[in-house]
Amino acid sequence: RQRRPRPDVATKEGGDGGGSTKAARYARVAATIDPWKIVTQPVFFYLKKRCTGLGLPASVCSGEFYNPQVALALGTVGLALLVTWLLKVCDSQGRRRDRASSPPTPPRLTIADVTTLLLVAALLLPKGGGGGAGGNKSGGHVYVAEKRAFVVDRSYVAEASGKGRESVRLVSYNILGDGPNLALSEKHGYCPRELRLWGDEGAAGGKGRCSRLVEEVAGYRPDLLCVQELSIRMMADLAPRLASKAIGLQQVVHVGNASTTNPAHEHTKNFPRGPIHKDFIGTAVFVNPDKVELVASKGLLMHEVLDRLEKTGAKPFSGNLRKRLKSLTDGMVLALVKPKGGDKLVLVVCCHLFWNPNWPHAKVAQSYLATVEARHFLEQRGLDPDAVGVVIAGDFNSMRHVQPSFFPAEQKALYAQKGGGLAAGYTMSGVYELYSKGRLVAEHPEHPDSFGRSIESVEAEARGDKAEKKRAKAGDLSTNGLELRDAHAKLYPGVPAPRITTKTDDFHGNIDYVWTTPQLRVTKLLALPRGTDVPEGGAFPPIPSADWPSDHLATGVEFVV
Numbered sequence: 001r002q003r004r005p006r007p008d009v010a011t012k013e014g015g016d017g018g019g020s021t022k023a024a025r026y027a028r029v030a031a032t033i034d035p036w037k038i039v040t041q042p043v044f045f046y047l048k049k050r051c052t053g054l055g056l057p058a059s060v061c062s063g064e065f066y067n068p069q070v071a072l073a074l075g076t077v078g079l080a081l082l083v084t085w086l087l088k089v090c091d092s093q094g095r096r097r098d099r100a101s102s103p104p105t106p107p108r109l110t111i112a113d114v115t116t117l118l119l120v121a122a123l124l125l126p127k128g129g130g131g132g133a134g135g136n137k138s139g140g141h142v143y144v145a146e147k148r149a150f151v152v153d154r155s156y157v158a159e160a161s162g163k164g165r166e167s168v169r170l171v172s173y174n175i176l177g178d179g180p181n182l183a184l185s186e187k188h189g190y191c192p193r194e195l196r197l198w199g200d201e202g203a204a205g206g207k208g209r210c211s212r213l214v215e216e217v218a219g220y221r222p223d224l225l226c227v228q229e230l231s232i233r234m235m236a237d238l239a240p241r242l243a244s245k246a247i248g249l250q251q252v253v254h255v256g257n258a259s260t261t262n263p264a265h266e267h268t269k270n271f272p273r274g275p276i277h278k279d280f281i282g283t284a285v286f287v288n289p290d291k292v293e294l295v296a297s298k299g300l301l302m303h304e305v306l307d308r309l310e311k312t313g314a315k316p317f318s319g320n321l322r323k324r325l326k327s328l329t330d331g332m333v334l335a336l337v338k339p340k341g342g343d344k345l346v347l348v349v350c351c352h353l354f355w356n357p358n359w360p361h362a363k364v365a366q367s368y369l370a371t372v373e374a375r376h377f378l379e380q381r382g383l384d385p386d387a388v389g390v391v392i393a394g395d396f397n398s399m400r401h402v403q404p405s406f407f408p409a410e411q412k413a414l415y416a417q418k419g420g421g422l423a424a425g426y427t428m429s430g431v432y433e434l435y436s437k438g439r440l441v442a443e444h445p446e447h448p449d450s451f452g453r454s455i456e457s458v459e460a461e462a463r464g465d466k467a468e469k470k471r472a473k474a475g476d477l478s479t480n481g482l483e484l485r486d487a488h489a490k491l492y493p494g495v496p497a498p499r500i501t502t503k504t505d506d507f508h509g510n511i512d513y514v515w516t517t518p519q520l521r522v523t524k525l526l527a528l529p530r531g532t533d534v535p536e537g538g539a540f541p542p543i544p545s546a547d548w549p550s551d552h553l554a555t556g557v558e559f560v561v
Contacts, residue, residue: 166291166340166341166342167523167558167559167560168224168291168292168339168558168559168560169220169221169222169224169556169557169558170222170223170224170225170226170348170391170393170557170558170559171217171220171222171224171225171226171526171554171555171556172225172226172227172228172350172393172394172514172554172556173213173217173225173226173228173552173554173555174227174229174352174394174395174502174550174551174552175209175213175227175228175229175230175234175549175550175552176544176549176550176551176552177229177230177231177234177281178198178209178231178233178234179231182229183196183198183209183544184196184197187504187506188504188544188551190504190505190542191542191544191545192204195209195544195545195546196209196544198210198234198237199237204546209544209549209550210234210238210241211241212549213238213549213550214238214242214247216549216554217242217247217249217554218246220526220554220556222249222286222288222556223287223288223291223292224292224335224337224348225242225249225285225286225287226283226284226285226333226348226393227283227284227350228281228283228352228394229281229352229395230254230281230282230283230284231280231281231282232254232282235251235254235282235284239251239286242286247288248288249286249287249288250286250288251284251286252284252286252287252294252297252333253284253285253297253298253299253333253335254282254283254284255282255283255299255300255333280329283299283331283332283333283350283351283352283394284333284350285297285335285348287335287337290340291339291340292337292338292339292340292346293338293339294335294336295336295337295338295345296335296336296377296381297333297334297335297336298334298377299331299332299333299334300331300332301328301331301332302325302328302330302331302332302351302366302369302370303325303326303327303328303329305369305370305372305373305376306322306325306326306369308376309372315472316365316474317365317474318472319472321361321365321448324359324362325362325365325366328354328362330351330353331351331352332349332350332351332370332373332394333349333350333351334347334348334373334374334377335347335350336348336377336378336381336388339561342561344388344389344519344561345383345388345389346388346390346391346520346561347374347378347388347389347390347391349370349373349374349390349391349392349393350393350394351366351370351392351393351394351395352394352395352397353366353367353394353395353396353397353398353431354366354397357403357406358406360398360403360406360429360430360431360446360451361430361446361448361452363397363398363430363431364430364431364434364440364446364477367396367398367431367434367435368434368478370392371392371478371479371480371482372480374390374392374480374482375481375482385480385482386481388519389516389517389520389559390482390484390516390517390520391516391557391559392435392482392484392514392515393513393514393515393555394512394513395511395512395552396431396511396512396513397511398429398430398431398432399429399432399509399510399511400428400432400510401427401428401429401432402426402427402429402430402445403429404445407445407451407452410452410453410454410455410456411445411451411452411453411454413454413455414453414454414455414458426443426445429446430445430447431446432486434477434479435484435486435513436485436486436489438478438479438482438483439476439477439479440477441476442474442475442476447474447477449473449475482517483517483518484515484516484517485515485517485518486513486514486515487513487514487515487522487525487557488513488514499532500532501532501553501555502543502551502552502553503540503541503542503543503551504542504543504551505542508540512555513555514555514556514557516557516559519561520559520560520561521559522557522558522559523558523559524558525556525557525558526554526555526556526557528553529553532553
């Protein structure tokens with residue numbers, strides 16, 4: 001009986017389909033060849049070398065950040081130019097044979113030739129998303145799980161190339177907590193459930209979010225990893241995989257949002273919302289001991305900083321805000337490290353602020369408390385806070401701009417009065433202005449002294465009302481001497497700061513940041529996925545998805561001390 005040849009195996013003509021032939025091997029090799037990439041690779045190499053001089057984005061020039069659309073356009077132009085030149089060579093040779101007496105004319109491409117070929121390439125350039133596994137069509141962009149490369153921050157290239165000093169790579173990532181209230185909740189119902197499962201069992205393709213997160217983090221090759229929304233149960237799965245030889249990250253401390261790895265910790269007995277549960281999410285820091293040496297570490301809940309301040313007699317916050325801060329379980333981790341081969345120290349602070357957009361003044365208070373604790377942590381160890389480089393990274397749950405839509409009704413009226421009332425001239429959010437300017441004046445609409453105020457209260461204060469005068473006030477807030485800079489605020493020319501670091505079907509925005517002090521020279525930044533820099537974030541699909549395992553995107557920097 002004659003067997004039907006397998007459709008995926010090339011066979012000899014008239015053969016029985018068995019065995020491998022030269023034709024089959026040639027076919028398999030040919031199938032792996034990307035002709036466009038072969039044609040355009042020299043162009044990419046040239047652009048990468050001349051990137052600084054040409055002023056082009058490094059993410060486009062870098063061979064690591066391969067863009068198939070650009071490759072198709074450049075490949076089409078390059079191939080067409082080559083074919084046109086060969087045709088002109090043949091035409092020139094034919095004319096020489098016909099008119100042997102006339103001097104030969106070398107073939108030249110005219111401007112008209114080049115313009116025509118560019119127009120043809122523009123017509124061939126894809127306008128929509130491509131197919132293939134994991135591809136999504138939206139807004140004329142192609143979405144694939146591309147490798148996010150660390151690209152050069154050109155604002156620092158001329159000033160500090162990092163030569164002679166060991167660089168340190170830090171990645172901060174809110175990995176989306178597991179469970180029915182987070183990853184498996186209806187909030188993320190737009191994403192198939194099998195893509196939101198933490199473990200591999202029942203997950204799409206046999207890979208759960210944990211496995212996909214490990215693969216993604218391994219691609220970033222971080223020396224320091226700050227993680228938010230990590231429960232004790234998730235830590236038990238994630239930590240051993242991150243500690244593998246391929247990644248080499250060791251857990252420093254895990255705390256916050258109700259979780260510590262020490263069951264005898266005081267939070268277990270005195271937790272505001274009951275005893276610690278393995279699914280309560282927290283914050284953690286991992287280090288690569290081959291690249292950085294851990295000197296000291298500490299994990300605490302943010303309200304513990306407020307408790308310590310009050311024991312010294314200070315009362316920075318009062319009323320309902322104080323009660324709210326005391327009840328919150330948002331945490332922070334501090335890790336003092338020393339890059340291998342150097343003698344200078346770096347303090348890494350990983351934090352996760354309160355999520356509720358109706359409480360921006362609580363986020364301002366927590367941001368302030370984070371800087372208080374960072375300075376106290378260094379002073380406790382006899383270190384000069386002005387001489388140690390500091391990185392504060394995490395999920396701040398705060399946009400760059402003020403969001404009046406979340407103000408109380410009485411404050412909205414005040415905000416609208418006289419072109420903005422107290423908010424006139426204040427466009428940055430309270431958290432962002434505090435960190436980027438080092439100070440937040442009490443008149444800012446998201447400052448604890450001003451948030452929720454009404455026109456009546458402002459008028460009463462202006463009249464000298466005694467009750468208003470007695471109202472407890474925090475006054476202007478500062479970063480306690482830390483001169484912080486948003487690492488992504490001044491990117492290299494041509495690439496805007498990210499407009500989104502998180503996107504669901506009902507919200508998108510940039511709420512994840514990495515802040516550094518001048519003692520650290522940022523030399524590279526983690527490249528942004530395509531579509532995150534488009535206004536309103538409409539070109540980037542909601543996450544988690546088949547391509548991204550969390551509802552946040554990782555942020556990262558590379559720096560030298």
